[in-house]
Amino acid sequence: MRRDARAYLWDIQQASDAILRFIAGHDATTFAEDELVYSAVERKFEIIGEALGQLSKADPELAGRIPDMRDIIAFRNVLIHGYAGIEHRRVWDIAQSALPGLRMAVEELLREIAG
Template structure:
């Protein structure tokens, strides 16, 4: 059974919220020094990238509304395939610069879906 586009967007939001909770109260140095935390964050970024990859196949029109969609999916691929050389500064940057915008856009798209459902 094919998943609804909203399910992928909910996955993105849930993962983004989890990442934000994982790093709450940390700075870049303390983040990098905690393998459990950065492992959890990287896992949630994998979920985000895969959810958006699946969304791009299931509903390309909706996926096209995600800024830098290919870069987000590419970041997932970088984490998977470059797992041995993850740069924590890049991940930290993504958490604070890219993730808030992605979360806002995904929430807005979901709100649009709710408006259409009446």
């Protein structure tokens, strides 16, 4: 059974919120030193990328409205397949700079879909 596009957006929203909770109170150094936190953040980024990849198959037009969609999916692939070369600073920077915009775009799409 195919999932509704809203479910993928909701997954992205929930994973984004979790990342923001996980990194609260950290800076780049303490983030890189806390294996539990950086592992959890990386996992949530994997979920975001996978949900966006699935959304792009279920509703390409809707997914295309998410800024940097292809970059987000590519980042998920790096996390999964290039795990040995992941730099915690890069993950931290993405969480700080790109995640809030993604979160806002997804929230707007969910509001729009809800009517």
